[in-house]
Amino acid sequence: MPDQLAEQYPEAAPYIQQAVAEHGEEWVLEHYDEQLYPLGRIMAMPDKDELPFYDDDEHDTMTEDEKVEMYQAWAAYRENLRTGTKPEE
Template identity: 65%
Template sequence: MTDTLAMEYPEAAPYIEEAVDKHGEDWVLENYYEELYPLKQVMAVPEKEELPFYEEVEDETMTEVERTEMYQAWGEYRENLRTGTKPGE
């Protein structure tokens, strides 16, 4: 992890570093929006492109619209689990 990331995102950097240590950089890049980016609700979190090991040519990122759609779908899924209903009921 770079010092710059730790300076700009002091709260999130330990979580990112722990995930890299536990799973590796490739895992973090693959699972960033599902596992780490939701921390943005409670702290400043870097965009995926700001990670020091992100490679623009090799790694994909989601647009804000795609992220919003994904999180809305997860919210609906959790609500369906909570209420015991199926979509459209």
């Protein structure tokens, strides 16, 4: 991982490096928004397109609206689990 990313995101770099070592770069790019980016609630995390192995021609990122929709769905899912209800109830 380039030093620049480690300098800009010193807390996040080890998590990203560990995920790459365990799963590979393609897995990290495919699962970044669901598995790693949520760490941004407790530390500064780079956007997916800031990763050194991200290639605009091969990969895509979620729009801000898509991220909001995904996180809202997760919140509704957690609330349903907490209350033991279904979305229609």
